[in-house]
Amino acid sequence: MSAPASSAPRLRLRVSKAAELHIRDGHPWVYESSVREQNREGEPGELAVVYDRRDRFLAIGLYDPFSPLRLRVLHTGMPTQLDDTWWAARLDAALARRAALFGPLTAFGDTDGYRVLNGESDGFPGLVVDRYAGVLVMKLYTAAWFPHLRRMLELFAARAPDFAVVLRLSRNIAERAADLGLHDGQVIYGELAGDSVVFRESGLRFEAEVRQGQKTGFFLDQRENRRRVEGLSEGRRVLNAFSFSGGFSLYAARGGASEVTSLDISAHALRSAERNFALNPELTAVHKTVQADVFEWLPRGEAEYDLVILDPPSLARREAEREGAIRAYGKLAEGGLTRLAPGGILVSASCSAHVSAEEFEEAVMSAVRRSGRRWRKLLSSRHAPDHHASFAEAEYLKAVFLEMD
Template sequence: MPSPSVPTSAPLATPRLKLTVSPAAERSLRAGHPWVYESSVRGQNRPGEAGELAVVYDRRNRFLAVGLYDPHSPLRLRVLHAGSPATVDRAWWQARFDAALLRRAGLFGPETDGYRVINGESDGFPGLVVDRYADTLVLKLYSAAWFPHLPLVLDLLAGAFPGLRVVLRLSRNIGALAAELGLADGQTLVGEAPEGAVVFHESGIAFEADVVRGQKTGFFLDQRENRRRVRDLAAGKKVLNAFSFSGGFSLYAAQGRVSEVVSLDISRHALDSSERNFALNPALTAPHRAVQADVFEWLTEGRELFDLVILDPPSLARRESEREGAIRAYGRLARDGIRRLERGGLLLSASCSAHVSAEEFWDAVRAAADRSGRPWREVARTRHAPDHHASFPEAQYLKAIYLQFED
């Protein structure tokens, strides 16, 4: 694959791809939104190829924005720059990459070598994510527009992280297009392929990450700050970690010296991973119990009580049509979680559903607390971790709320 010095796949003799868009899309671009949908494109001077730089002009034929074109996606253009014209060359990309690294400088010490390096649109790399797990970088692509620019991206990563392995992960919708180029999900692009899970550290705790086949890029790095808060709140408590997956909250609770922690998940595979993570950390001696069950059913059927209940389900609304049902489900989960709290217990309820707004989610949890008839107070509300910052509304998916019950 040739290494482009300027990120464009069009021959020099080919005229620049030019788009005109709807008035609503013009307003959106001026406001800083990073996407142009297919339905908003009113005209273009020629067909475009995935990864081409396309320039958007307004109704007066003035430069409006430049971005990566993707003819295979309803999200037709991922904006790189808007406002005045800019030269998108190797130096431009390097400056944007360096800014992403600088944004994270000082966030993580030697006890944490798992974190997000590039967070897509919010770091100026729309449709591209890079996570680090110790000696492994996971590069996840959500658009075929990045395929022509893989050499450029790998060169940027090599300059900042020499010697680190790079594993490619692909969004499902671009797998077939990747295969045409000899690319595959889980493929090692740089270095030797990992033998099994990669072990990394977060706040001094060792975790395994399945970077080849695991969910997201191998681990849920985005909940790190909430895990740290749980650690600081957990001393002496009996803790329930519902939807525990590989036990992130459970290990942090153990680090906080809980009396006992229960990991609850419907997946045996996930629970096995949590037990392997505990085995990686022999200094965490708090009693740990793994329970395989449907969380919704288990919460309603049992009577066991806890001092701290953590509800961190997978997304309950993967599309807008599921939003109302998800809001009801979050309220039901909170209701049943509250019923499992001892007097003076603490509830942590989290959501990663982008289609449910933070206020809708928080209101659903607070309404469940009101209906419980128990006096309560709000301790905290949290959003994205600093390495997962979100610069536009559609990227703002993560939210959590902590409620303290007085009796």
Template sequence: MTQTAPPARPRLRLKVTPAAQTHLRSGHPWLYESSVKSQNRPGEAGELAVVLDRQERFLAIGLYDPLSPLRLRALHVGSPVTIDAAWWAEHLDTALARRDGLFDEYTDGYRLINGESDLWPGLVLDRYGSTLVLKLYTAAWFPHLKMVLELLSRRFPDYAVVLRLSRNIQPLAAQFEFGGPGFGNSGFGGPGLHDGQVVQGQLEGETVLFSESGLRFEADVVRGQKTGFFLDQRENRRKVEALSQGRRVLNAFSFTGGFSLYAARGGATSVLSLDLSQHSLAGAKHNFALNPELVQVGHQTLQADVFRWLQEPQESFGLIVLDPPSLARRESDRAAAIAAYGTLAEDAVRLLNRGGILVSASCSAHVSEREFYAAVRGAVQRSGRGSVELETTGHAPDHHATFAEAEYLKAIFIQVF
């Protein structure tokens, strides 16, 4: 008996609210569940769904995710376009070309794809030496993972690729059935994915070494925060280096000592790395050991709650870096986070000697630049000390942001007298 193939399903089509149409046309890449008025059939994670305008004409196409409130991540808005292998290859090459000329041979740790801002929504790709870390924030990428790895294997044939997964999609990843041949050149295939999985090439251990501005660092690419290191603060670390000559430096929320190493190379008389995590402080010590030329600078680590420690009597410093983790992970945290930024700055200013410099940073997307800068400036004003605002900074060029929700990083440099 002759078997016939099942009929092809019609393209998934969404009709959305007028406000959502306006947002898509203005370049915003997200479509929320509440904005979908109707659709022609149920959709699966990773399907390419078309958004129709009020005249039922093509408006946009994107990755559909039925399990997320963020229902669609736009890939293209405007005239109809075919999303095929050539389209993906072109957009990968465009993202890579955007980084051409940004870094010299002294830096081999940086971002290659920055999610929506590089038209790869919900996907981040970072380089650490000869290792790539691919982080996914939506299950919509699971059906396309083989294609992504094939593209990477052609452009980075000798690199290992580590898969990192946002916590909310890890249970889904473990259940995903792949089938077919292995991925990339790793022989990887079969059911299930897990966070920290090596999906291409080989990796010796869980950490890799990379260079940033000529300094050596270790990145925990398998289990570390983000993709293993905070690459987005690179330019601010360079600025701290230029300001550290002859100063006693405190690096609060130090993580593995990124700002500390730059301050030491910049001529700091001493550097104190302060963090609640003993594991992070051990990483800071190890990073200093990777750079023996910094041995002449007195580097100490201290495990403590930064908020409490700053409120206790301490010796003064010539430069203090405040770089806490996100204090507002959701909109409901925003008011408390703004108050916390002000408290941190107020307590830090009390520990600055005359002419000392405060460097305060925020990675909380729910706190705007205006709100964050106002909190820090207000704290300095309340101290009654004279001050000069040196500069404010935003995203590093390899972490460029093209829409409001992607603009999370901001920092302010203030000198007090």
């Protein structure tokens, strides 16, 4: 898994005409099926150059012979040297975008939990970095980053020397990571006591399970929708379905909800929600937890709520699951409406990249129309600014807020 000797010729690729057009349009992926020629075998993380049909430089990126995404594009246009200065400038550009939102990387303000690097959309394809207070969680989705891990650690150490860094790995690269002495949840820089860290989001305190939790330890991408829910919660009975660690529940409580119910099938998730409420003793709303399957529980119950939040995990992890997911979103909305009191608000969200925003919203609206109730659309939302999407496949998050008579 080491890089080839310096005497080896530069890895050169030629791709299909369609792939050339996609690269010129800014798409960051070259699939295995699009590679028409290459001058030799490549190693994970090697820099490979794509040349067009006229033998002109087209792009340079990270090569991964083990992935259907054979090349993850780093740079297009004119040839350039990807040296330490180039890498530092790219990271600093991403940090500057976050500084405009949250302050400098080392600042501890009302929000010190957010996405620092959003993969392809920040020019680091296959690499995500989230910040939780004084901890950076670096998640790799391709073995191509293993040879560049030391460089990334050095770049972050120079900018946040007192932070710890935790490595998280997608399942498909765990075995190759083990060959290098790396494993999921490993502290690869600095020190971290325990498996979790407390951070702040909009002034609320939350626990992130950075070494073993889902994703990087918390679902940071729903921050803006949580803020919207807070503004709609005053005096309402709130149901937070698929509550996980209670993010929406805490915001609703601070927004003045009379009571909040966190509903999830996972006892571990509900205990996490309770711990998060305990971290914020100023929240006085009644908080209840219910452990149940949301799909089964919604249509069976009798209690009514004034605000129902449906935020399930991805229901379509691959294209073959798309149609079933669309039906499931409609079924969820239908169940949520049965629990929604007159004048209530339904918040329905999706994080399934294989279901488009239009397909998702139509599934929800079909359920609304079948209910026969009058409705008013308050808003539709997409990605938070620190989770911006620069190409179509990166667009996964969407939500719709509906007020029902």
